[in-house]
Amino acid sequence: RSTHQTETRRRIVLFPLPFQGHITPMLQLASILQFSRECLAGLLLEDSIEDSVACLITDAAFYFTQAVADALKLHRLVLRTGSPVSALVNGGLTIFSEKGYFNIKKEDPDYEASVPEYPFIKFKDIAKITPNPHGFRDLITNIVRQTTLSSGIIWNSFKELEEPKVETIYQELPIPSFILGPFHKYSSASSSSLIEQDRNILGWLDTQAPKSVIYVSFGSLAHITKSEFEEVANGLVNTDLPFLWVVRPGLIADTEWVESLPEMFLERVGDKGRIVKWSPQQDVLAHPATGCFWTHNGWNSTMESICEGVPMICSPYFSDQPINARFVSDIWKIGVLLEDGLQRVGIEMALRRVMMDKEGEEMRERISCLKDKVNLSLKEGGSSHRSLVCLVKYILSF
Numbered sequence: 001r002s003t004h005q006t007e008t009r010r011r012i013v014l015f016p017l018p019f020q021g022h023i024t025p026m027l028q029l030a031s032i033l034q035f036s037r038e039c040l041a042g043l044l045l046e047d048s049i050e051d052s053v054a055c056l057i058t059d060a061a062f063y064f065t066q067a068v069a070d071a072l073k074l075h076r077l078v079l080r081t082g083s084p085v086s087a088l089v090n091g092g093l094t095i096f097s098e099k100g101y102f103n104i105k106k107e108d109p110d111y112e113a114s115v116p117e118y119p120f121i122k123f124k125d126i127a128k129i130t131p132n133p134h135g136f137r138d139l140i141t142n143i144v145r146q147t148t149l150s151s152g153i154i155w156n157s158f159k160e161l162e163e164p165k166v167e168t169i170y171q172e173l174p175i176p177s178f179i180l181g182p183f184h185k186y187s188s189a190s191s192s193s194l195i196e197q198d199r200n201i202l203g204w205l206d207t208q209a210p211k212s213v214i215y216v217s218f219g220s221l222a223h224i225t226k227s228e229f230e231e232v233a234n235g236l237v238n239t240d241l242p243f244l245w246v247v248r249p250g251l252i253a254d255t256e257w258v259e260s261l262p263e264m265f266l267e268r269v270g271d272k273g274r275i276v277k278w279s280p281q282q283d284v285l286a287h288p289a290t291g292c293f294w295t296h297n298g299w300n301s302t303m304e305s306i307c308e309g310v311p312m313i314c315s316p317y318f319s320d321q322p323i324n325a326r327f328v329s330d331i332w333k334i335g336v337l338l339e340d341g342l343q344r345v346g347i348e349m350a351l352r353r354v355m356m357d358k359e360g361e362e363m364r365e366r367i368s369c370l371k372d373k374v375n376l377s378l379k380e381g382g383s384s385h386r387s388l389v390c391l392v393k394y395i396l397s398f
């Protein structure tokens with residue numbers, strides 16, 4: 001809205017990729033730009049032509065929008081919703097493809113070994129990235145190429161989280177990087193959920209002891225087989241700890257919802273566990289009763305867990321998730337990776353390590369430090385805050 005008759009605002013047009021993990025951060029970014037005080041004031045005071053578009057902000061995967069922006073002579077900023085740590089290996093995808101790294105199977109002797117070109121990941125992590133290596137490599141190549149032609153890139157991360165090696169990603173790009181996350185910490189939970197969140201579950205969490213509940217969710221896209229589902233169920237029930245388990249309709253192959261669970265399971269669980277179709281995840285992670293997050297390590301989930309200081313158990317499914325999980329377990333040491341997939345014995349061991357052992361306590365301490373760093377980065381003078389101010393100034397200069 002105009003402050004008076006002669007002043008008009010310029011618009012920023014945002015295009016999210018239509019998936020939950022992409023829509024949410026784009027809408028969060030929109031509200032950050034709209035409501036951060038200095039942004040609003042800046043945009044309101046900007047003297048400009050009526051109804052003009054200042055720039056497009058499009059999802060990195062919409063790489064073809066660079067051509068549209070060029071044709072319309074508009075600036076395009078790219079929102080990268082995935083993790084910066086996974087961007088580290090983007091440059092290696094061609095090598096992985098040429099050297100057949102994507103095809104390494106469990107039986108191969110190298111499966112557990114570190115990748116020589118990127119020693120912080122293992123061959124088994126690469127095998128999980130995609131079932132379609134050529135398609136994936138081409139997609140990422142296009143994303144990188146068109147991103148480097150854009151006016152800048154916005155990351156939903158914070159500088160203090162990352163290892164010095166991630167800095168090189170930002171420095172090597174020929175365009176400005178704005179690292180101003182985690183977006184969801186700027187305002188309270190948004191209403192961008194595509195599935196209705198079961199908020200009743202928060203009342204049940206209120207009745208549980210502090211840090212006692214295992215929260216399980218594999219996000220909006222992952223799929224598991226019926227037998228993996230059984231392993232998860234058995235792993236949970238055998239641990240005998242309270243749990244909140246999100247079973248999204250469609251999560252389990254060839255199954256509507258939880259009908260394949262044996263009656264016995266529900267009897268054994270009683271009031272100790274709850275299964276919901278979709279949860280208010282940010283509230284669950286912020287709840288004092290939540291003790292760990294068993295996650296697929298989508299980047300939003302990973303950031304949300306870090307922001308609440310909740311250690312993780314990692315079951316990555318695909319895309320950037322295996323790299324995120326490797327960083328969580330081996331580099332940041334704030335979680336345990338289920339190295340052998342979903343098997344009840346490994347699950348029980350991992351849950352005990354995080355929930356009961358000293359090791360879990362140490363992970364909790366490390367992730368609490370990261371949580372403090374997040375809060376500092378968002379305060380005035382903090383790295384994310386400064387990056388946001390730079391972004392606003394940059395947009396106003398267009």
Ligand code: UDP
Pocket residue numbers: 019020021022024193197217218219220221222246277278279280281282297298299300301302304
């Ligand atoms: N989410 C939620 N309720 C759930 C599970 C997930 O609200 O029961 C939200 C979660 O907070 C996150 C998003 O869905 O913001 C999932 O994004 P992520 O990048 O973690 O994974 P994806 O769904 O893209 O695989």
